[in-house]
Amino acid sequence: MIKHILKIIWNQRRSNGWIFAELLIVAGFLWVMIDTFYVDMVTYRSPLGYDITNVWRFKLTEEGRTDTLPGLSEPEKLTRLIEQIRQNPEVYEVCATFYSCPYSFGNSWRSITPLDGDSSISSAQSFQIRNVTPEYFRLFNVQNSDGKPVYDEVSGVRNALVVSREMADMFYPGKQARGRKVRYDSKEEVFTIASVSSSIRANEYERPEPCFFQCLNGEIYNLVVEDFGARDAELCVRMKRSLSRDDMNLFLDSMGDRLTADNLMVYGITPMQEFRDIQLSGKERDMSNKFSLMLFMLINVFFGIIGTFWLRMQNRRGEIGLRMVLGAHRITLQQYMYAEGLCLLAFSLPLVLLFGVNLLMTDYIDTYRQSLSVARVLVTLGATYLLMGGMIILGIWFPVRQAVRMAPADALHYE
Template identity: 30%
Template sequence: MIASMIRQMWNERKANVLILLELLVVFSCLLYAADYLYVKYKEYKQPLGFDISHVYKVWLGVVPETSADYDTTAVHTTNGMDDFFTIVDRLEKDSRVETVGYTSGNHFHYMYFNRFATFHGIKMQRYGFVRDVDPSYFRVFKVKTADGQSWEKLENALRNNQIVVTATVAERYFGKATEGRGKDIWITNQGDADSIVYHIGEVCEPQRYQEFSSYDYAYYRNLGGRDELKKYGIEILSGNINLFVRMKPSADKPELMQQFRKDMEQQLRLGNIYLSDVTPMSYYREEVLRSVLDNIRLYVVAVCFLLFNVLLGVVGTFWFRARQRIPEIGLRMAVGASRMVIFIQLIGEGLMLLAVVTLPAVLIYVNLGQLDVLTTTSMDLSMIDRLVHSFLIAFLTLAMMIVAGIVFPAKQAARLNPTEALKDE
């Protein structure tokens, strides 16, 4: 049967040229689209390096000095940061709270706030970020070490005045993530003229800000102990300190969180500090991802529109081919060919036409990759991996479209009475 299909395609080679060109263009476009969607899917599925489930941002406001509610007593003005740490302690003692932590205003997942840093090495430097955090940050966001251990080691490193670097830094500078532990690294921080040598106490898992961003070159250092932070006034709370709580899963329900917020309005009103809002981290995630996901949805809609038009073209083309070949089909049925054989041959010819354009479409895809036209990504995805997955997606999609376009006219042709099919001969 295969030999018969090949002969048939050769006999109709002039008519098949336009069909082959159409399939080549569509196959190439589908390869490009499949590559884009596959890369975005792989980016989305990569670990973030932190966990925001049950985590809330606690917004604290400061009563302005011009307000009639401003407390002028010395204990709430000169030592205003004592009130902040009292608030932290109150949150930690609440039975609904699992843990509490805070970071500088320059580190906020899904918000892209950071100070900059330059990591130095032999004949190499990379730009990254400085993240000033309280050691409890690793507990709140459940950050693991590069070898999968829990947050305790990361927390201890900061408490011992050492730094924690992301696995991205350690792998680049020391060859392996775990090899960075105990090493020294030179870093120039934003605004500093000279580099400083830092001792790496631990290496955390690779991190990024959101599902479609790259893994960051970054290091963590201790924001400072309570005694050190108390030298600042409470104005540091206005955009310079981020306070986070991780709720116990049993307490993280909408109705329970409403009650928690209501309770905290009273408990966290201390001196000139008051509770402004309690916002789930999922809110910031949704805000950041909305534009990216909207673009992907538009891309998918465009691809679906393309496929719909391809389906109409395939149905029309193969319907016309089947109608033209009615006398031939009748003759074959008259000499003993079964309806199933006729049906399979028509489907097979369509798939064989697709197979013919496979190699040229792949060559076009490879050349697009060489020209850096394909979707760029910071992930370590080989071109072979991308080609295999994109090819499978594009080939199977187009094959289903061809089969769907041929099935109806093929069935109609196979049901013809040989006498009716041969009456025009």
Template identity: 30%
Template sequence: MWKQIFNQIWNQRRTNAWLWTELCIVTVLLWYGVDVVYNYEGAAWQPKGYDTSCVFDLTMGTKPMDFINDADNRRAGEDFTYLYNLIKDYPGVEEVCAYYGSVPYTDEVMSEGYAPHTDSTHVVNCYIRYVTSSYFKVFRLNPLAGQLDEEHWSSAENPVPTLMSVDLVDSLFQLPHAADAVGRTCFNPYWLNTKHPVTNYRVSAVLPRHKLGDYERYEPFIYLPADKALFWQHVALRVSPDQVAGFAERFRRDMQPVFDRGIFYLDNIRLYGDMKEAYDIQKGTVNYLNTVYTVAAFFLFNVFLCVFATFWYRTRKRRCEVALRMALGSSRRQVMRYFLLEGLVLLLMAVIPALLIALNIQWADLTVHTLVDVSAVRFVGSFGVALLLMALMIVLGIWYPARRAMQVQPAEALHDE
């Protein structure tokens, strides 16, 4: 059968040359479209480095100055600690932490630069979070190397313990293995000229790669200790999965009167998933992605019509050949397999130049890689999906007209020809 297929392709080489060119060009264009979608969806599929599922963000507001007296101001720290402990005891709450700095799904970001003691000129900027020790339980952060020592998680330690993402470790210390960074020290050059120059930090653990949001690139991150919960921090609550539905409404109903204490009131409590949706709308990410996917879907539909119609017309033109093969004793299954294999062989012949063109486009840096870096995995995955879609279109373009042609009696089909 394979010899017959190649002989048939060679005998119809003039017609197949145009088809081969079409398949080659369309495969490259389809790969490029799939690669653009991968740039965005691949970023969304990548882990952020921390788990925000079932986690709520709680913020407490402060009353206007006209309603605050000196006694309330002096008692603010005690009041906040009291409310913070009440949150821990609320039904459904598993873990609570306080933090400030770079907050996911918001425009609240904080960045600083750090340099190793071995090279003070090598300063690496990174996002920073000051967190209480329970933060890592709330957001389920598991170190790749080293471990958190909760008893010594304090800014009073010397050197101050820190946890760094693997990107910061690689950029800062430039070691063969990220695990080798555990125990290394660095300093913050921007603190040298301040009244309290805290410049000595020690890496306690290395964390997975971090990013601020789903549609973001990985960035260097550092975690530093916040000694205690202060009223200007964010409070994060991990809630039992069976308590997530309606938790914010229940919490606000039950705790709103309790939080009216001293200078405080309950400002907002939101699920991080809701924060993500609101942030994507605010930044225009949703509209942008909808536009990208609409264009990609329209392009895919046109490719489908082009390839499908080409093979439909090509198969219908060969009704006589179908009838002749059946008249000579071939079964319907054999005829169908022959036509499908012939179409797929034509595709595989077009794949080789299409692959070379795609590789040159990749090497020329003409692809969209704003969120996900170019890699062999990305290229193979995108090209494989494009090839699979092309094969599916060809199969559909051959299967239906060939099936209809085989339902006609061979003698009738030959007579019509």
């Protein structure tokens, strides 16, 4: 049957050539759209490395002092405020960060040198640093590369650093990074890698980048808080249960003076989800526009392919009717027509693959967020050809269904 179909396609190569060209162009364009959509969706659904459920960010300010008595230092004020909030039974955990909170647009970078790793990489670039108190890892449920809590590994460790999986692989390829020593630039102070976290992403549309966390405790905590100021701390609070904004306002009212430490006080709250929505608003708008364009093109492709094969079958009504007169079975004839259309589609596969290789060499295909794996090629090409195959079958089904029901006299008339 296939040999006969190939012979018929070759004998009708003039008309089939135009159909093949249309299928080739549509398949290439549709594959690019599906591949782009695939990269966006896989990236979006990949783990972020942290959890913001029930997390609120408290806004801090400082009032002017009206007395002449010496007040608390900046680190003491922030520490006292954190402890007062943590004592509330509704609170799960409290942490402080400086320009390092998720979805905060924090963007601090620093050079770091491994003492017994690949220092050639560190000398050529800087890495994003996140200054956080150790409770950060418990509050945001950050796991290590083995799926265990990072907080258990950094708690009580002096001068502790936490590096992401990408940074550990960069500095110590194929080796254990935990327990190794690093230092900043040319400074003599040495820090210990207390844990290797899972991949950390800035948001749902970006890939994980090498980064590290500086745990703020002891003298480093005092230096950082004095440098930035307690009022600029990003105070994050995770509640034990989901609360609405009205519930949180009642919570603040119940706290009373415990939201004040010396002249440092809480003056407002914002759910972490709101920061996420602000940061993703532009990207989600771009995704919506991209999806609308893809849907519009799919509708055009749908009607274009269906119309092409519908017209092709209408022009072959005489051939179909004559085959019926000569004894061809209806179901067999329908299967023959489906197979012929799908063969035309299959012939475009090698050229579409060649088209994809050219796009890959020109860096048009996104291989930065997702590598071009065999699974990615199979999924995107499979989806492309399944969609087009379904359109071809639908375009053939109705006119062939009508043609195989013609009376013999009508079939001979067409022929």
